[in-house]
Amino acid sequence: MDSIPRIPLGEWTDSFIAYLQIHFGSGTQAFSDGLESLIKGLQGFLISLPPELIIIVVVILAWWLAGKKIALFTVLGLFFIYNLGLWSVTMETIAMVISAVLFCMIIGVPLGILGAKNNTAHRIIMPILDFMQTLPAFVYLLPAIPFFGLGVVPGVITTIIFAMPPVIRLTDLGLKQVPEELIELGKSFGSTFFQMLLKIELPLARTTILAGINQCIMLSLSMVVIASMIGAKGLGGVVWRAIQTLKMGMGFEAGVAIVIIAIILDRITQNLGKSK
Amino acid sequence: MIEVKNLTKIYGNNVDKALDMVKKGISNEEIKNKTKQVVGVRDASFTVEEGETFVIMGLSGSGKSTLLRCINRLIKASAGEILIDGRDVLTMPAKELEELRKRKMAMVFQRFALLPHRTILENVAYGLEIQGLDKEKRVAEATEVIDLVGLKGWEEAYPQNLSGGMQQRVGIARALATDPDILLMDEPFSALDPLIRQDMQEELLGIQEKLQKTIIFITHDLDEALKIGDHIALMKDGQIVQIGQPEDILLSPASDYVARFVENVNRSLALTASSVMVRPRYVVHPKDGPRTALNFMEKHGLSTLFVLDRIGKLKGYIRAEDASEIASQGIKDLGGIIQTDMPTTGPDSPLAGLLEVMAYTKVPIAVVDENNKLQGTLVRGSVIAGLAGGRGEMNNG
Structure with missing residues (x-):
């Protein structure tokens, strides 16, 4: 083995990132500022609304799309979160999820269409998606930092990268399944x-695409929590703080809140495609 | 007018070489063995006059659907010409092709091809929407053709709530909505039950009489071809083996292959009652009074009427004169005048044995199943039509 030099993959990656940072740093800065004001705006908006109002709206949505039982679970779950005093961090998390999912759809649906329509594009996109999905999420938390610094923006960007593949894949699949x-x-x-x-194509692929978006939402939620490691705050931030200070009770409370949010989001969006 | 000249379609990646071999008259099989190219349509030429129904028939795999799709370039032919009003579809620029498809021709599909997320009205209006018509006009025109195909009242229903026959009416309405000159119909009735298929054939003939479209109609059913076609082209292995009027095909088959087809058709002994019966549209129930029955008979020019009980079992028939007698006596119940001496037969009885009965009976022959439920009736017209055209459907289509 000594005769073959070690392939410096890590060094190459470092210099590639450095190159990108030098040449595209100003571009990413502008993008980062834009994204940040979007997320912060959304967070501020959600927190400024009275929790009761948000709960009522979500419950009506749950009732309409997922039925009585889920609506009941939503009432109890959301009041429980409110009661634990986790309301505003929950809203931060939700705002991050909404922003990430929005971008995933804006970028993912057109890429899925491209993949379905063009074989060459399909052959290029699919391996990239495999790569994005299997690379451990922690690994691309790192390069986000030099570009976007610490905080909510790199958190959401890594979330977008992590959660976009199912949107692309299922849009592509849905379009190909049109008779x-x-x-x-x-x-x-x-x-x-x-x-x-x-x-013709998008209406017929609707159910499949919405299944992709449902998956995207669930992945976003899980990634937003992990992204608290680079300062994304929200419910994940509480968990992260609990880990660092060994406060098991605090970590557990935030963990339960995450599960509640996950169940509500999943059940509501799962039924989007079937409602009509 | 549609003129197709020397149209050839080859599937594969070395089309030129295969085209050369087609020109030299080398068989499809040999071309496939030597070049791995598959010949879909081989040197097809024909002319369709304005306002006629041109039927292309053949077994599955004979290239008939490929040929149809070459005409609106859903499939791009490898060589030849398709002239529609003197313009070649094959070489026409994309914009012109789009216009042609939008305004001049429309297609009807074997499996109906209705959009499940749209109502019947929206499905029928599809072509008009593509043309860019505003909503008000779209609705008005679509409503009109929905009425024409007999689906009034179903505008707001969704396709999955309709039976196969009704779905294909929607398909036909959609094709007629843009008022195209040319209709391309790809086995439109093959997926329907035999009786529904007969109804639809009649209806198409009726519509055609009114609208005089140029129709290219694909089928694997010779009977259907004979009934509908002004001209028939018979295809085998991608090639047209004979073109002619229905009588030509029947009386002077151009090859053994065609002759074998026609032979099938003449097997009138093999015809069964169910294959030529018509649907029992005109029936009464005992509780309907004599007045209703008489009105009904007068309206449809009938002298007798079958009587069914509530679950469709045949009870007998009534005669007009008896009905009018009890009507004048003020009797409300038909029970007393039901006659039971009508000829009946099972659906699988051979027609040959029924012809004599047919000749002497004044009442239509009732076709009943083993539970005595009325399946259909044999009237002279349908039997003669059946004998003349035959009903032998090609078996592996």
Whole structure:
């Protein structure tokens, strides 16, 4: 083994990141500022609303989309979180999840469409997604720091990277599952590319795409918690502080709150595709 | 007018070489063995006149659906010309093709191809929407064609709530909505039950009489071809083996292959009652009074009427004269005048044995199942049509 020099993958990565930082640093700074004001704005907005109002809205949504039982669970769960005094950190977490999911959809759905329409694109995108999904999440928390510093922005960005693959994959899959005869129907009536997409393909792929978004939300929530390690705050921040100070009770409370939020988000969005 | 000249479609990645071999008359099999190219359509030429129904028939795998899709370029032909009003579809720029598909031609699909997320009205209006018509006009025009195909009242339903026959009516309405000159119909009735299929064929003929579209109609059912087609092209292995009027195909088959087809059709002995019966549309129940029955008979020009009980079992028939007599006596119940001497038969009885009965009976023959439920009736017109056209459907289509 001595005769073969060690491949300096780590050094290459370091110099690549350094290169990116020098040449694209100012661009990422502007992006970072924009993203930060979005997240902070959303967090401020959610915290400024009376908790009772938010609870009522979420319960109505749960009732409508997921039925009575989930609605009841939502009332109890959210009041419990409120009671524990975790309300405003929960809202911080929710705001991060919403921002991350928003970006995942804005970027992921078009990439999924591209993958479904173009074989070359498909062959390039899929291995990248595999890479994104299997690389341990902690590893790409690190490079986010030199670009975006510590705090909420790198947290959300790593979340976007982590949670986007299912949106792309399931958009791609959903479009490919549209029956051939319906594609022929669209073409035979002279539909343009966008008419095909908006009137035939996307509506038929809707359930599959929404399943992707459901997965994306769940992954976002888990990543937002991990991202507290680089200062993303929220419920994860409480857990992180509890770990550092060995306060088991505090960690457990925040952990339970995360589970409650996860269940509510999952049950509500799971039924999005089936509601109509 | 549609002119197709020397149209060839080859699937594969070395089309030129295979085209050369087609020109030299080398068989599909040999081309496949030597070049791995598959010949879908081989040197097809025909002309479809304005306002006629041109049927392309053949077994599955004969290339008929490929040929149809070449006409609106859903499949791009490898060689040849498709002239529609003098313009070649094959070489036409993409924008022009889109316009052609939007306004000049429409397609009807074997499995209906309805959009499950749209109502019947929205499905029918699809083509109009693509044309960019505003909503008000779309709704007005779509409503009109929905009425034409007999689906009034179903505008707001969704496709999955409709039966197969009704779904295909929607498919036809959608194709007619843009008022195209040309209809491309890809085995539109193959997925339907035999009786529904007959109804739909009748209806298509009715619509065609009114609208005079140019129709290219694909089928694997010779009977359907004979019934609907003004001209019929028979395909085998991607090639057209004979083109002619229905009588030509029946009386002077151009090859053994065609002759074998026609032979199938003439096996009138093999016809069964169920294959030529018509649906019992005109029936009464005992509780319907004589007035209702008489009105009904007068309206449809009938002299007798079958009587069914509540669950569809055949009780007998009534005659118009008896009904009018008890009506004048003020009797409200039909029970007393039900006759039971009508000829009946099972659905699988051979037609040959029924012809004599048919000749002498004044009442239609009732076709009943083992529970005595009325399945259909044999009237002279349908039997003669069945004998003339045959009902032998090709078996592996």
